[in-house]
Amino acid sequence: MKDITPLVYTPVVGEACEKWSHIFSEPEGLYLPWKERGNLAETIKNWPEKEVDICVVTDGSRILGLGDLGVGGIGISIGKLALYTACAGIHPTKTLPIVIDLGTDNERLLNDELYLGTRMKRLGEKDMMKFLDEMMAALKARWPSIIIQFEDFKNPFPSLAKYQNMYTCFNDDIQGTGAVVLAGVINAVRNTGIAPKDQRLVFLGAGSAGVGVARQIMEMFKKEGNLSEDEARKLFYLVDSKGLVTNDRGDKLQEHKLIFSRSDNNGQQYKSLEDVLDYVKPTILMGLSTIGGAFHEGIIRKMASYSERPIIFPLSNPVSKSECTFEEAMKFTDEKVLFASGSPFPTYEAKDGKLHEPGQGNNMYVFPGIGMGTIISQASLINQDMIYASAEYLASSLTQEERDDGLIYPRINRIRDVSARVALGVVRAAERNHLARNPEIVGMDDDTLVEYIKGKMYDPTAVPTEVEETDPGMWNWLTSKLSLPWSKL
Ligand SMILES: NC(=O)C1=CN([C@@H]2O[C@H](COP(=O)(O)OP(=O)(O)OC[C@H]3O[C@@H](n4cnc5c(N)ncnc54)[C@H](O)[C@@H]3O)[C@@H](O)[C@H]2O)C=CC1
Ligand SMILES: CC(=O)C(=O)O
Ligand SMILES: [Mg+2]
Numbered sequence: 001m002k003d004i005t006p007l008v009y010t011p012v013v014g015e016a017c018e019k020w021s022h023i024f025s026e027p028e029g030l031y032l033p034w035k036e037r038g039n040l041a042e043t044i045k046n047w048p049e050k051e052v053d054i055c056v057v058t059d060g061s062r063i064l065g066l067g068d069l070g071v072g073g074i075g076i077s078i079g080k081l082a083l084y085t086a087c088a089g090i091h092p093t094k095t096l097p098i099v100i101d102l103g104t105d106n107e108r109l110l111n112d113e114l115y116l117g118t119r120m121k122r123l124g125e126k127d128m129m130k131f132l133d134e135m136m137a138a139l140k141a142r143w144p145s146i147i148i149q150f151e152d153f154k155n156p157f158p159s160l161a162k163y164q165n166m167y168t169c170f171n172d173d174i175q176g177t178g179a180v181v182l183a184g185v186i187n188a189v190r191n192t193g194i195a196p197k198d199q200r201l202v203f204l205g206a207g208s209a210g211v212g213v214a215r216q217i218m219e220m221f222k223k224e225g226n227l228s229e230d231e232a233r234k235l236f237y238l239v240d241s242k243g244l245v246t247n248d249r250g251d252k253l254q255e256h257k258l259i260f261s262r263s264d265n266n267g268q269q270y271k272s273l274e275d276v277l278d279y280v281k282p283t284i285l286m287g288l289s290t291i292g293g294a295f296h297e298g299i300i301r302k303m304a305s306y307s308e309r310p311i312i313f314p315l316s317n318p319v320s321k322s323e324c325t326f327e328e329a330m331k332f333t334d335e336k337v338l339f340a341s342g343s344p345f346p347t348y349e350a351k352d353g354k355l356h357e358p359g360q361g362n363n364m365y366v367f368p369g370i371g372m373g374t375i376i377s378q379a380s381l382i383n384q385d386m387i388y389a390s391a392e393y394l395a396s397s398l399t400q401e402e403r404d405d406g407l408i409y410p411r412i413n414r415i416r417d418v419s420a421r422v423a424l425g426v427v428r429a430a431e432r433n434h435l436a437r438n439p440e441i442v443g444m445d446d447d448t449l450v451e452y453i454k455g456k457m458y459d460p461t462a463v464p465t466e467v468e469e470t471d472p473g474m475w476n477w478l479t480s481k482l483s484l485p486w487s488k489l
Pocket of ligand 2: 063064065152172173316317342362363
């Protein structure tokens with residue numbers, strides 16, 4: 001997993017999405033273009049697999065931190081679903097990558113004669129919602145239990161608000177990221193010895209991921225720190241491209257930022273990150289800004305001057321967009337930082353020769369378990385309690401050895417075990433919320449349920465030898481691959 005995830009996922013998947021129309025070899029997923037509106041149910045029938053458990057859908061408008069990549073965004077749907085198979089054992093033929101093609105505002109793509117998508121400017125939110133209404137209904141009509149994961153939409157809040165109580169769906173960037181970062185923060189905050197009420201958090205980036213993460217951490221501070229909503233909210237300072245988000249900044253704030261907008265700035269506006277840091281003196285600094293290198297030496301040194309164990313999470317992807325590297329964070333904090341990044345970084349050799357491993361605060365630690373837990377429980381909805389449980393079970397899944405080594409996330413090579421634990425948490429939350437519908441799991445204790453989950457995981461090393469007799473789906477899949485050149489197998 002340690003070797004393969006950087007290839008099928010961040011950072012290399014980002015490059016694949018950028019070059020998608022040039023490296024295209026086979027569809028690998030479903031392309032739903034605007035011109036098929038009114039006909040999406042028929043188009044979706046073209047997908048050859050009878051059973052689909054889960055799909056990842058993007059509109060390609062904000063792929064990692066790389067911006068609008070049009071239909072090239074399907075690479076991220078494919079990459080995420082490859083991780084569903086690798087991390088949670090969802091059978092590959094039961095996964096469906098989707099890109100909806102509503103145009104692109106990327107001039108490079110519009111002028112590229114090899115671009116595979118529709119050559120038109122991206123349509124607005126109203127058209128998108130109409131298209132999504134039709135797609136959601138068509139997916140559910142064909143596969144009634146399908147789980148729909150929304151991924152890398154530029155503005156994902158309206159679809160989440162509209163569909164979360166209607167369909168079995170979740171938004172990975174708001175909810176999955178919120179959960180995975182919360183898990184890292186739970187473990188990191190323990191290591192600082194500073195109580196939640198005395199933490200101060202600055203977020204560079206107030207988009208879907210930034211606000212999603214801030215909301216989840218706020219929930220934890222309310223629960224664990226016995227804080228009121230207002231007391232917890234006041235610990236958060238969000239910074240976007242215009243500076244600190246305040247009520248009197250003079251621009252119309254997007255709806256999702258309002259919850260964290262400050263009113264205690266006495267008319268003063270803080271434009272740069274440096275100014276915000278001087279004002280807040282935070283103990284925690286999060287990067288979800290897509291601005292590579294934004295946490296430069298001066299910023300990191302300031303963080304080191306405010307607390308003994310500064311928490312610095314440069315979470316933007318891919319590596320080129322990371323707000324700083326692990327090496328920089330270690331060097332400029334005198335090796336005291338508690339660190340996690342969205343994309344992988346190499347280990348760091350400290351002055352005393354000890355090797356330190358960076359944490360990877362990436363939603364890949366939770367979305368496979370959220371999907372698997374939903375499949376196992378046969379839950380009809382994915383609610384906030386299920387998302388929160390994924391964070392709690394991830395946080396508590398570290399082994400003693402990992403804790404002794406100072407890790408805040410489990411080692412990636414254990415991801416299958418970890419995903420089973422996360423799935424367990426999701427199932428338990430579904431049961432608590434009366435959403436679970438699988439009669440087989442009623443009354444199972446935790447150990448039995450974890451074994452049950454693991455038993456349902458597809459194991460690629462156990463492909464049956466007589467595939468044509470035992471599993472026609474697998475046979476079809478294999479033969480379709482055999483039409484490719486040998487080198488691609
Ligand atoms: N580690 C993980 O698991 C995840 C990481 N991400 C990463 O987070 C980043 C942001 O994703 P979204 O929030 O969905 O994007 P978004 O486009 O919704 O938000 C980006 C935010 O950054 C702000 N920003 C842009 N330029 C800035 C500047 N110069 N200074 C300060 N703020 C600036 C924008 O105003 C906006 O608030 C991406 O790089 C993405 O790859 C997203 C989801 C999961
Ligand atoms: C990891 C992820 O979902 C993102 O960077 O958008
Ligand atoms: Mg994403």
